[in-house]
Amino acid sequence: MDFGFSEEQDLLRAEVRKFLDARCPLERVRKLSETGPGYDAELWRELAELGWLGLTIPEAYGGAGLGWVDLVVLLQETGRSLFPSPLVSTTLAAAAVLENGSEEQRQRWLPSLADGTRIGTLAFLETSDSLAPGGIALLGKPDGDAFALTGEKKFVADAGSANLFVVAFRTGAGAGDLALAVLDAGSPGVSAAGHPTIDATKRLGTLKLENARVPRSALLGAASQARPAIERLYDLGAVAVTAELTGAAEQAHALTTQYAKDRIQFGAPIGKYQGVKHPLAEMYVELESTKSLLYYAAWAVAESPGELPRAASLAKAFGTDAFTRIGIDGVQLHGAVGYTAEYEIQLYLKRAKWARPVFGDSDFHYERVARLGGL
């Protein structure tokens, strides 16, 4: 029994932290946020060289061949520093190909996702904003040996910068008649636009499909059988987003704790007063608990897939509510300066707002936990 990180994982954490602190401190993050794509192509290449873009891609396809526990280490750090990049999106697109693609498809797409020449993302949601199978209404019309897609995918992360979309669509009226396919940004009938979000470091957008053709060779797995794959990708997404939000929440808590030590009122640091120290202690309990739930979910990805749905839902539900509270209380405990654009804490509050709906809010995940628990 060992529920902790290995020496290698501790080293990875230190290495990522050092790199991000040196190459992308918050002043740089703020500047990048104001640009259209929202990230730095040069840093993206460096991340590829360090092996972090293809961290969970096997070495045979140009990746580092590590697992989801290692990925969580990486994403906690990118979350902590609010590092802007399509890293999570690309990692999830790679997971879709790796877990569901044929050998030929893996050879075709994974190396370019690992070396950063392709940016991938999942395009699952539609206007209904529902993660249930019924939320996917986009119908693939049989067209010879292919499907033709016309419609819109909404709330697509990094839609503007991605050039590889993993699209979920419907092949029939049955709840489970779903398919998963890879679409190139450059193919006819495919267009996408990304927009800034409440968290200026993230991009979200719409994928428009006008009679876009999906040849059989682009289908990941068999048509009409993709429901389990889609649900697992939602779980992986929940784990990845929870990893980033946990890192961000930890930093928000650290900033606020430091402020409580530095700020003097009534002749003493405000962290001396229980009205300030108790909320900080409560946040700490929530933070440590989020970490525990997250690490278990990350472990379950490979080692206990049957437990993943419950574990991922518990982590995202508990974590997203914890971070929402940490963001709000963090700003409040800073007092008026917390409201200024100059201070860092507000950036984390915005990240919390961004992270809440992504891959399901706490209402969605707690309902799922209740169902899995027999209610």
Added chain:
Amino acid sequence: MDFKLSEKEQAFRQEVRAFLDENLPAGVNKLDPRFLAEWNKKVRAKRWVGFSWPREVGGGGGGIMEQVVLKEEMAQRKAPPLGSCFMGLAWVGPAIIQYGTEAQKQRFIPDILDGAYQWCTGYSEPGTGSDLASLQCKGVREGDFYVVNGQKIWTSIAMWSKWIILLVRTDPSSTTKHEGITCLLVEMSTPGIEVRPIQNMSGGAMFAEVFFNDVRVPVENRLGAEGQGWQVTVSALQSERSSIAEVTAMYRKLEELVELAKRTQKNGAPAARDTRVRRQIAVFEAKIEAMRLNGLRSLTLQLRGEPLSSETSINKLLRAELEVDMGDFALELLGSASAYRAGTPETVDGGRWQTGALNWPEVVIGGGTPNIQKNIIAERILHLPKD
């Protein structure tokens, strides 16, 4: 990361399961005194009472992981406790093993393991609750005796205990309040001790006030050196850290709540279909699972021989919330029927939910209130200034 047990640990789990199959048959009345006496004898023979204590004092010499396995299996099957001397096993025994003289060990440890009698704990005083170190009960050395005068309160099971572990102030002139405190082991039948039970809000009386009037305690019953009482107490209270058995018990409570939600109504429909009921139960599950995993992370530190964090305070806070909220939520599910007092003919399930909703202070207040736990986290882990 790896949640697998070693072969040795797995074999031990099988051993425990086989023992339970044989000695805890389904349907047995676990409150039957004859059954309990047999049970105590058998688990004692297995050396599962004081399982983690050194073998030379009569304990089991069990490892950390085996201890977890044992507690898990016992809680899973709702087995009776391993040993019947609750406070003796929880902290009096560990304190005697660490600070006691050879004679004290021989005199007290076998009785604690056998459950020969109960121990109670004399720490809190009327003016000394959360601020334990400010205690005033006096011990004055007179020849081969300490003469004790003062009062203790919230002393659980004082009326049924043969011995008390007592903290007294032997040096009122010490510079800090943590100094000058001495730990004494006192027989409750000593002249000058008076016990007055206190009735609690659920109608029971588990704790008491204990008065000391010129009580003469032989010096040989001092535990540790004079003035060392604070260390003796703190290290003894730390010996009971693992929350494994608690978590299993909380999961059982959750199952009962789920079952209750399935047979009660809310807004004219089954409560189990109500959105808020479903969410609330799932939130409880998340907190219990967090307790389980927090415990495993801290266990990992222990196994690796790294310094422990304050997992205890984190899980104590989670448990406090759960105890209060789950007890209250059960009454909410009962609706109007929750208003009946336990024992009236109209009460659901004999009133156990009402009793449950009124009994949480025993866990939530005893051993450090939530606000004290928050101070501990804020000051010891976050290093915020003391107030």
